[in-house]
Amino acid sequence: MSGKSEKVIELTDITKSFGSGRAKVDVLRGIDLTVDAGEMLMIEGPSGCGKTTLLSIISGTLKPDAGKVVVLGKEITKARNRNLAKFRARHLGFAFQLFNLIPSISIWENVSVPLLIQGIKGREAKKRSIEILKEVGLDDRSSLLPNKLSGGQQQRVAIARALVHEPEIIICDEPTSALDGATGEHIMTILRQLTAEKNATVVIVTHDPRIHHFADRIVHMEDGKLLKS
Amino acid sequence: MYRLALRILFADRTRYFTLVSGIAFSTLLIVQQASVFCGLMSWTDAILRNSRAEIWVMDTFLEQVQLPRPMREIELTRVRSVEGVKWAVPYFHRVLPVKQADGQYKMVQVIGLDNVSLIGAPRNIVAGNLENIRSPDTVMIDDYAVERISENFIAPNGEKRDVRLGDWIDINGSYFKIGAICDANRPIYGGPYIYMTYKHAQGILSPDSRTLAYMMVATQEGADIPTVVERIKKETGLLALEHEDFSWKTLKWFFANTGIPLAFGNTVVLGLIVGAVITGQTLFSFVTENSRILAALKAMGTSNRVLLNMILLQATSAALVGYGIGVGLASAFGLFVIPLKKPPFILLPHTLIIVFIVIFVIAMVCALLASRKVLVLEPDTVFRT
Ligand SMILES: Nc1ncnc2c1ncn2[C@@H]1O[C@H](COP(=O)(O)OP(=O)(O)OP(=O)(O)O)[C@@H](O)[C@H]1O
Ligand SMILES: [Mg+2]
Numbered sequence: 001m002s003g004k005s006e007k008v009i010e011l012t013d014i015t016k017s018f019g020s021g022r023a024k025v026d027v028l029r030g031i032d033l034t035v036d037a038g039e040m041l042m043i044e045g046p047s048g049c050g051k052t053t054l055l056s057i058i059s060g061t062l063k064p065d066a067g068k069v070v071v072l073g074k075e076i077t078k079a080r081n082r083n084l085a086k087f088r089a090r091h092l093g094f095a096f097q098l099f100n101l102i103p104s105i106s107i108w109e110n111v112s113v114p115l116l117i118q119g120i121k122g123r124e125a126k127k128r129s130i131e132i133l134k135e136v137g138l139d140d141r142s143s144l145l146p147n148k149l150s151g152g153q154q155q156r157v158a159i160a161r162a163l164v165h166e167p168e169i170i171i172c173d174e175p176t177s178a179l180d181g182a183t184g185e186h187i188m189t190i191l192r193q194l195t196a197e198k199n200a201t202v203v204i205v206t207h208d209p210r211i212h213h214f215a216d217r218i219v220h221m222e223d224g225k226l227l228k229s
Numbered sequence: 230m231y232r233l234a235l236r237i238l239f240a241d242r243t244r245y246f247t248l249v250s251g252i253a254f255s256t257l258l259i260v261q262q263a264s265v266f267c268g269l270m271s272w273t274d275a276i277l278r279n280s281r282a283e284i285w286v287m288d289t290f291l292e293q294v295q296l297p298r299p300m301r302e303i304e305l306t307r308v309r310s311v312e313g314v315k316w317a318v319p320y321f322h323r324v325l326p327v328k329q330a331d332g333q334y335k336m337v338q339v340i341g342l343d344n345v346s347l348i349g350a351p352r353n354i355v356a357g358n359l360e361n362i363r364s365p366d367t368v369m370i371d372d373y374a375v376e377r378i379s380e381n382f383i384a385p386n387g388e389k390r391d392v393r394l395g396d397w398i399d400i401n402g403s404y405f406k407i408g409a410i411c412d413a414n415r416p417i418y419g420g421p422y423i424y425m426t427y428k429h430a431q432g433i434l435s436p437d438s439r440t441l442a443y444m445m446v447a448t449q450e451g452a453d454i455p456t457v458v459e460r461i462k463k464e465t466g467l468l469a470l471e472h473e474d475f476s477w478k479t480l481k482w483f484f485a486n487t488g489i490p491l492a493f494g495n496t497v498v499l500g501l502i503v504g505a506v507i508t509g510q511t512l513f514s515f516v517t518e519n520s521r522i523l524a525a526l527k528a529m530g531t532s533n534r535v536l537l538n539m540i541l542l543q544a545t546s547a548a549l550v551g552y553g554i555g556v557g558l559a560s561a562f563g564l565f566v567i568p569l570k571k572p573p574f575i576l577l578p579h580t581l582i583i584v585f586i587v588i589f590v591i592a593m594v595c596a597l598l599a600s601r602k603v604l605v606l607e608p609d610t611v612f613r614t
Contacts, residue, residue, distance in 0.1 A: 056609035061528050082532055085608075089530025096611060100525040104240030105233065116230045117531050173612045 014067035045221035093162030255504025256555020268573025297442035341430025361408030374421035544596035
């Protein structure tokens, strides 16, 4: 992360629609948003308002129709797909609603995937994976298969995977909505603590109000627009 | 990442098993059929391989070695006078019936050899002596003839046993004594071989029949064989062919005039289709079922190239294992049937190489088709469950 820019994510006048003609849906209608380094930002709003779409655009997995996305000082709206993939592999960590762990490989191997994608293999990858698993309290389970774990534990693995390569930005879509209240609270505590230690920026989409108190800032979204909070 | 791809593939036991067995089955079918086909085709020129001549001379309109068109005896003299010809000997070939103990007939191929030199006799004599066939009414039969004739043979004393040296057989109404047994290459059809002198062979047929099926020709030392071939053709108006060319001519005839290549070809194509469908379908469902995880990998920054390579690697490794098993099974089949001597089994290195390439290409094409889905997958679909 460059020292001079405190703004890690800057969105300017983002629009996005799906479909065409009569079936066209304007999902994002002029979004401006900045996120500071080390900030934990939550985006919430009613179902279908465009939260996930916005998150996809922030993470560079989806391109907006118009507007500018600058992440870590790089204008990703202009980047080519291949470079964008490299950029994501290096600077972004992901945690998904349904964890998306690979069922046939062990927990530590799952955690090591972002390292493998970057070409870090073998002993080094294993060491770093076990280290981060220790931080989420699962190092004693590292050689089990994911299906041997509870939902909360699987999400902890997913968070370890999101952090193992020390990305500057963590992207989470509904990280707690598949979990019960207490487990969700536990996951958020771990996420909050680890990202604070590493000064990582976190963007979370959620409509789980029970975790709102972890946020540094919450933006409300409705009908493709952000409301001032 | 690639090690991971293999781990993921192997972990999916059922699918891996399906993939490998599909490819193995396909390989087995193709290799086995191709080898039996090669074996069968190797039988087409058995006569030529049993009798080896530098040059064969025959009627111009002859189609293949099993269908002789006898010439006039006088042609022998004309061929002998061609420059470069060291010697030319007559060769009798005719399919004739052997009478069985029950009155039924079995067909055999009677070969008549030059009375003096006995040129064209198979070298591998397993019982008796080739020279015996010079004696009146004496013949040499091959091991296949022993087998065939013994199926229904009754000795003079009424005993039911295999034929052996000294026994008498009825060929087309004339009686002949077995004076030697040889080991000859089997024919594709027409029955086993019985060798006798040209003179004896002529005696079986009515006196006005033409008997000169072929001439076996040797060239003088230092003579250029193709040149001599051309000279014979030009000066006699007959057809002359070197051993290899005659084999080819015969083989080509079988390709053009029998359903054998087509029948085998059909099975091979069937094998290919089965292999392609199983491989394609398995890889496709693999990709479809894992699309959420593949999308996650994509979101996390795995490039299309790496994902494609992962799937290609999975297909390749399954193809290699499947090919190995298929070839192993085909060879086992071959080892099992070779002693039976029934369908000859000739597994050529060419077959192995061609089948390897074909299987490999099928696996690659299937992997490419299956991976199309991954390549067009938008990484953001991982967020949409
Ligand atoms: N690929 C797509 N093609 C067409 N329409 C889409 C696509 N992705 C999203 N949409 C539509 O865009 C709108 C916003 O979707 P989005 O997933 O961003 O909402 P959300 O706020 O995340 O909703 P939820 O809280 O239910 O997850 C929805 O109406 C959805 O149907
Ligand atoms: Mg959503």
